Amino acid sequence: MSEPNLPFSILNEDGSCPERYRALLNDADLLAIHDMILFSRHFDRRMMMLQRQGRLGFYMTSTGEESTMIGATFCLKPDDPIFLSYREIGCLLWRKVDLRLIMNQLIGNSRDLCKGRQMPIHFCFREWGFPSVSSPVGTQLPHACGYAYAARELATGQVCLAFLGEGTASEGDFHTALNFAGVFRVPCIYLIRNNGYAISTPEAAQTAAKSLAARAAGYGMPGLQVDGNDLLALVNAMRWAVARARDGEGPTLIEAMTYRMGAHSTADDPSAYRSEEETARWAKVDNLARLEHHVRWRGLYDEARKQEALARHEETVRALIADSECWPPPPLDSLFEDVFEHANAHLLEQREEYLRFLAWKARRRAGEMAEAARG
Amino acid sequence: MKRNIQFREALSSALADEMTADPSVFVFGLDVPDHKRIFGSTAGLLEKFGPERVFDTPLSEDAMTGAALGAALAGLRPVHVHIRVDFALLGMNQIINMISNLRYMTGGQIGKLPIVIRAVIGRGWGQSAQHSKSLQGMFAHFPGLKVVMPSSPQDAYSLLRASIRDDNPVIFLEHRWLYDVVGEVDDAHAVPLGLANVRRHGKDITLVCTSWMNVEAHKAADLLARRGVEAEIVDVRSIAPLDAATILKSVRRTGRCIVADYDWSFCGFAAELAAQIHHGCFKELKAPVERVGFAHTPCPTTRPLENLFYPSAKTLVRAAERLLGLDEMDLSQEKFYTYEVNFKGPF
Numbered sequence: 054m055s056e057p058n059l060p061f062s063i064l065n066e067d068g069s070c071p072e073r074y075r076a077l078l079n080d081a082d083l084l085a086i087h088d089m090i091l092f093s094r095h096f097d098r099r100m101m102m103l104q105r106q107g108r109l110g111f112y113m114t115s116t117g118e119e120s121t122m123i124g125a126t127f128c129l130k131p132d133d134p135i136f137l138s139y140r141e142i143g144c145l146l147w148r149k150v151d152l153r154l155i156m157n158q159l160i161g162n163s164r165d166l167c168k169g170r171q172m173p174i175h176f177c178f179r180e181w182g183f184p185s186v187s188s189p190v191g192t193q194l195p196h197a198c199g200y201a202y203a204a205r206e207l208a209t210g211q212v213c214l215a216f217l218g219e220g221t222a223s224e225g226d227f228h229t230a231l232n233f234a235g236v237f238r239v240p241c242i243y244l245i246r247n248n249g250y251a252i253s254t255p256e257a258a259q260t261a262a263k264s265l266a267a268r269a270a271g272y273g274m275p276g277l278q279v280d281g282n283d284l285l286a287l288v289n290a291m292r293w294a295v296a297r298a299r300d301g302e303g304p305t306l307i308e309a310m311t312y313r314m315g316a317h318s319t320a321d322d323p324s325a326y327r328s329e330e331e332t333a334r335w336a337k338v339d340n341l342a343r344l345e346h347h348v349r350w351r352g353l354y355d356e357a358r359k360q361e362a363l364a365r366h367e368e369t370v371r372a373l374i375a376d377s378e379c380w381p382p383p384p385l386d387s388l389f390e391d392v393f394e395h396a397n398a399h400l401l402e403q404r405e406e407y408l409r410f411l412a413w414k415a416r417r418r419a420g421e422m423a424e425a426a427r428g
Numbered sequence: 429m430k431r432n433i434q435f436r437e438a439l440s441s442a443l444a445d446e447m448t449a450d451p452s453v454f455v456f457g458l459d460v461p462d463h464k465r466i467f468g469s470t471a472g473l474l475e476k477f478g479p480e481r482v483f484d485t486p487l488s489e490d491a492m493t494g495a496a497l498g499a500a501l502a503g504l505r506p507v508h509v510h511i512r513v514d515f516a517l518l519g520m521n522q523i524i525n526m527i528s529n530l531r532y533m534t535g536g537q538i539g540k541l542p543i544v545i546r547a548v549i550g551r552g553w554g555q556s557a558q559h560s561k562s563l564q565g566m567f568a569h570f571p572g573l574k575v576v577m578p579s580s581p582q583d584a585y586s587l588l589r590a591s592i593r594d595d596n597p598v599i600f601l602e603h604r605w606l607y608d609v610v611g612e613v614d615d616a617h618a619v620p621l622g623l624a625n626v627r628r629h630g631k632d633i634t635l636v637c638t639s640w641m642n643v644e645a646h647k648a649a650d651l652l653a654r655r656g657v658e659a660e661i662v663d664v665r666s667i668a669p670l671d672a673a674t675i676l677k678s679v680r681r682t683g684r685c686i687v688a689d690y691d692w693s694f695c696g697f698a699a700e701l702a703a704q705i706h707h708g709c710f711k712e713l714k715a716p717v718e719r720v721g722f723a724h725t726p727c728p729t730t731r732p733l734e735n736l737f738y739p740s741a742k743t744l745v746r747a748a749e750r751l752l753g754l755d756e757m758d759l760s761q762e763k764f765y766t767y768e769v770n771f772k773g774p775f
Contacts (some may be wrong), residue, residue, distance in 0.1 A: 134501075168535035178536035182760050184501050185534055195491040196526075199498025199506075206480065207503060226521075228492035234484050391536040392571045392593045397669035398473075398624065 056275050057293055063285040068346025070285060077285050077292075080353055086127060086284065087348050088362055090119040090341050093143050095366040097315065100159065103374065105321045109159055111173045115140045117314030120284040120340035121246050122216070123147045128291040129214060134182045134200055136193040136215040140172055140246065140313075144216075148181045151289075156373045162380035168391070169383040191217065191226030194243065198230050201239035201304075212298040213241040219308075220251020221266050231306065235272035240298035242291070243306045247283065248313035253326040266308035274304045281309030285347075306368035314339065385411075430614045436607040438581040439546075442588035443507065445615065447477050449503065452763035453592055454481040457492060457509035457546075467548065467607045468510055493519030494524070496543050497527055505542040505592060513547035513601060514558050527597045528572035540595040544588075550603035550640055551738060562690050564638060565697035567599045568668040574598040574621055575667035577690075579642040581611035583665060586619035594621060603640040603690065624671040626678065630658030633684040633748055636675055636701060638664050641688040641720075647741035647765065652748055655757060659748065662682040667697055675701070676708040683714040684751045688744055693721035718747045740764055 063074045078086070097114035104112045115122065122143035128133065135144050146154060154166055158176055161169035167177055176187040187193055197215035204211040221227060222245055234241050245265055249256050262268075269276025275297075279290045287309055294305035312335040316323050323332075334419075336342075348354040388415065389404040396404070433441070448451045454477075459466055461474040461482050474482040474488045485492055489510065496506040516523070523545070549562045568575045574596050578584040584602070591598040598621070627642060628649055635645040638685050642663050649659040662678050663773045664670070679685045685705055689698035702717040727737055741764055749756055 132433055166535050166537055167533065170535060171533050175533075177537050179534070184538065185526075185530060189521055192494065192526055195494025195522070196498035196501065198491070199495030199500075200502045201498070202495065203499040203502030203504045209502075211502075213498075216724045225488075225490060226494065229486070230484050230494065231487035232488070233491045233495060300689070388632060391532045393574070393669075394531070394539065399669060 057277070059277060059279070059290050060286060061278065062283045062346070063289060064283045064343050064347055067341070068350035070347065074285055074289070077288055080351060081190060082127070083348060083351070084353055086120075086123055087344050087354070089123055089143065089146050090344065091359075091362055092366045092369070093119050093123070093146055094341060095363065096370055099367075099370045099374070101315075101319065108378070109173060110161070111319055112159065113140055113174045113318045114315035115142055117335070117339055118246050118248055118281065118311045119143045120287055120344065121244070121281045121309045121311055124284045124287040125214060125244055125291050128288060128295050129212065132182060133214065134184060134197075136197040136200075136213065137176065137183060137186050138190065138193065138216040138218055138221065138246070139186050139188075141216050142174070142220070145176060145178060145181065145183065150178050150181045150183075152369070153376055154178065154375055156377040157380065160377045161381075162377060163383045163384070164377070164380050165383065168387055190221040191224035191230075193217075194221075194226045194230035195233065197241050197243070198234045198237070198239055200324040201234070201241035202237055205240060205301075210296055210299070211240070213239070215241065215243050217243065217245055218251060219245055219247040219249070219256050219265060220254060220259055222268070223259050229350045231269070231272040231274070231304070234304040235274050238301075238303035240301070241304045242294045242298060243304065244291075245306070245308040246311055247308050248311050250313050250317065250323070250327070252317040253320060253323070255327075264308065266306055269306035272306070274306055276306040276308070278308045278310065281311030282343055284337055284344050286339065311340065429616070430612055432610055433581055434468075434607065435578075435581045435584050435602075435609045435611075436468040437471075438483070438585040438613050439588055439602070440465075440471045440473065441613070441615070442585045442592075443473055444476060446589055447473070447481065448766075450592075452503060453505045454499075455507045455508065455509065456483050456485060456496075457511075458484050458487060459511050459514075460484050460509050465512060467604060469602070469607065470509065474525065477685070489515050489518035490750060493522035493545070496545075497522060497541070500541055500543050501538065505544075505621075506654070507544045507546060510545070510547040512559050513549045513563050514561050516545060516547050519592040523568055523573070523597075528570045530572075531596075532572060536561065541597050542592070542595050543597045544591045544600055545598070546588075546600045548604050549601050550605055551734070552604065553705050554729045554731065554734065555727070560637070560727040564599075564601055564667045565689070565691050565695070567698060567699070572597065573668060575601070576621060577601045577603075577639040577665060577667060579603075579606060579637075579639055579663050579665070580704060581609060581613045582617060583619060583625070583663075585613045585615065586617055587621065587665065590619060590621050601639065605640055609643070612658065619665075622666045622669040622671055624674040625663045625665050626660065626674065627663050628659065628661040630660035630682070632658045632682055633686065633751060634660045634662060634675075634678045634682045635686050635688055635744060635748075636662045636664060636678075637688045638667065638697070639690045641690045641739065642740065643765070644741040645688060645744055648744035648748065651741065651745050651757070651759070655746065655754070657752060659752075664701075670701075672704050672708065676705065677750040679705050679709045680712045683712050685713070685742060686718045686720055686747050686751065688720040688739065690739075691721055692724055693719040694724045696721065707733065715751045718751055720744055720747050
């Protein structure tokens, strides 16, 4: 196992990059990714507003970390499964998951594929290669390993990608999943978004080590630490890991150093535990700002294009919200569906009991109305 | 084909037959391919199907369970084996937060979760509190899990095959004393999940039993028969889904019932069943339903304490006598089954 000598960062402060790395992304892909990040960020902003207005129960932004998720997804094939942590909406966006379905999941309406049974952001889009999100963090890591094992057995050629935050690297599942992946040499990539915070717990309280990527050695796999705010560096590392996995050489651990610009979730207030000065310092090296410098440096972008894109994204989001809010909640008796493949007697009994109650309520209401009409 | 075989061989035959029929089935877990082969219940599989389909893994029940889920998502049918159910507790986050919920949470998008978790339960020889649990009530408490407890070689064979073919997650609990039980197994005889089984007919009292308690109940029924009491034995077989209809039908006829669950009764499956019987047979009941189970303490090690902890045929006879208003019969000369005679050590 040889550790590759990949650069931590590629993009320079002024948006330029060494000529040899320019071909990592052609102009069209670069623009498409940049536009997607811009959309993701706008979507985050609008969802936060919606939550504050009481129209959405819960939301989690990915602001500040978009390059990591979109860049990583860009490096995979469309049928490679991605085991999300929970802050990776960019993966869905890049795979062109129907935006209405995303919005319906957030609202939990009758068009939600999860039928109103999962928290917002805890997506499952099977058709697009997103099996599920689990609230207890780290749970997804062994799934990726098991899936990758099966993919190899079934010779599907798939590579699995699993996301986690640096806080999750303290969970037992991190150790056991990576140990399994190493022993079985499965085609799987574990990608840590080291965004500095696990809700309010700073990275320094998670580990005394300088690098989480260094742990890879303990599992017999290469570990790469890259600048997560540098799309090119991230793509460079991911491509190396994907090629390795695809060639049957086993798993890779990547640690992308980035920063959670927003709160953990709509239930969090980061001003209570981190300074404005710290956030401002990171804002200067934010991944979108750096990418914008780069597309401008390539001569592909200007203010007019930016304004056009923002207006376009706002229009898209506005239409989405309007569409998703017009659907009713899922039907109440759907409560009893999908517990098993086929409902058993116990479930059918509960459903019947509920339907009897509804019928009784309807009769009582009719009686009351008749009473009122008489009286 | 009909054969007289042990319970352990019924299990290994069921695995071999399903693995032959369906190449997506694989068996894994600590000790699955070792020299003892999980009490012989995975014997022959490694030789026949190779290490790609029969293997052990690094030691982490949690990761094994999660990996089973991942493999099932990709289209395989994993059978994960635990040498003790107590160790499955290390994988409970995966079982309870993911596996049992996943179909429901995803709105049925993940429609198939063909995962079988086999786990050994029951007494050994002084196995104390961390090698002795049963936990069927706890597993059945969670919506989305099927829980199966065979008590005969035929049921072990047929129910394991049905469990592997089932597209829902199944917890399959095997009492280790049952491995030695010999019985006729017809490989053409299918037993679907979710059906109770009347193992012995009688008109005076119903003994509703899980797992090893069926064996104790047969002994108890023989003893009760000596004084003219005909006990009916209903083997629950499937804790979830529960075949309440068969159980209620029996109790309506006999009017008396003991729920003998191989587990703690407090807040357990026996409590659930007793409630359902009271609700469904209130008019026919001649006495309140009696529960027989473990003492509500952790399991001790020393033999006399252990014997007191576990229910036996004797416990059942005494409970039946109370329900029937009979005096206690003399059991002082009676020989009760003890596994100790088979113990050759070490543990």
